Amino acid sequence: MRITKTVGQYMFGAGTIGALGDVLQEPKKNGATGVVYFVDHFFNGSDLLDRLPVGADDHVIFVDTTDEPTTDGVDAYVDQVKQQMDGNVAAVVGVGGGATLDTSKAVSNLLNNPGKAADYQGWDLLPNPGVFKVGIPTLSGTGAEGSRTSVMMNQEKNLKLGMNSDYTVFDRLVLDPDLTASVPRDQYFYTGMDTYIHCIESLAGSYKHAMADAYSHQALSLCRDVFLSDDMQSQENREKLMIASYMGGSAIGNSFVGVVHPFSAGLSMVFHTHHCVGNCIVMNAMDDFYATEVKEFRQMMERQDIPLPENVCGNLTNAQWQDLYDSTVVHEKPLINALGDDFKSILTPDRVREIFARM
Ligand SMILES: [Fe+2]
Structure with missing residues (x-):
């Protein structure tokens, strides 16, 4: 129950x-x-x-x-x-x-x-x-x-x-x-993509079920309408994204996020990167885990002509790499949801470092 x-x-x-x-x-x-x-x-x-x-x-x-x-x-x-x-x-x-x-x-x-x-x-x-x-x-x-x-x-x-x-x-x-209506375009995009990411993480996880999936599918459909359109911030699209956001929140309220959010939390802890732009930076390095969705994400970014910060993890000290690793793998619930109980055998320190190095 x-x-x-x-x-x-x-x-x-x-x-x-x-x-x-x-x-x-x-x-x-x-x-x-x-x-x-x-x-x-x-x-x-x-x-x-x-x-x-x-x-x-x-x-x-x-x-x-x-x-x-x-x-x-x-x-x-x-x-x-x-x-x-x-x-x-x-x-x-x-x-x-x-x-x-x-x-x-x-x-x-x-x-x-x-x-x-x-x-x-x-x-x-x-x-x-x-x-x-x-x-x-x-x-x-x-x-x-x-x-x-x-x-x-x-x-x-x-x-x-x-x-x-x-x-x-x-x-x-x-x-x-x-x-x-007055939200700057980049911020509107990054924040809206948080919903997209909530839903693809929920759908790919092992805690998924019919209620969470229904919210996710509908929210994703709204996100596609908005971010593959010519004017993502039109009145109609702002209405759609507001509903998508609520549904995406309800989807993860019924399940868990996956690999993107823990990595994004790592960026937040070490560099104070904001949640939504952090998610987008991570998403762009997630080909190993969400290949199809990463392609669609890049398509949306291109369509809306939104830039992404690059070389976020250049020139780090060993202590910073360790902090990034620790503040990522500490998120056991989403990582178990995405990768199983044995997630640390997949996300080894070297692998995590290699993924962050792509950002
Ligand atoms: Fe989020």
């Missing part, structure tokens, strides 16, 4: 952000009146802020997404919210891409659970549900809006790992494709 928690309700359509005020009435019925908004710092000073129903009891916190979320950073946000709002938090609203959404999910959980973010990196470790959480994606692809995880880097442990729990799932989603 499989039990999967999904998002409570979602609203979809251009202009849907206007319904946020109504959405926030529900959690306020329980007594608390304040709302904390985590907004990607990209929007600081933009007119998007005018469209948020920020009231006297509410706080807006801009999330610096220059680097991906860390456990220490999340702890600092939790302290800030506790100090500024003194327990009066009815809802946490995340407005941004995967990093901002993940930050808002983690903070919501930690407001109702003791300890630090690092205590809950893993699977099903949270004893209590978090504060009511609303996700408003402004980028499509990571699936953070639909997933049951909140990925954070733990520098102390050289580990990038999520807070995986049913309590990490958003209670409400506002899916407004108007919000992705």
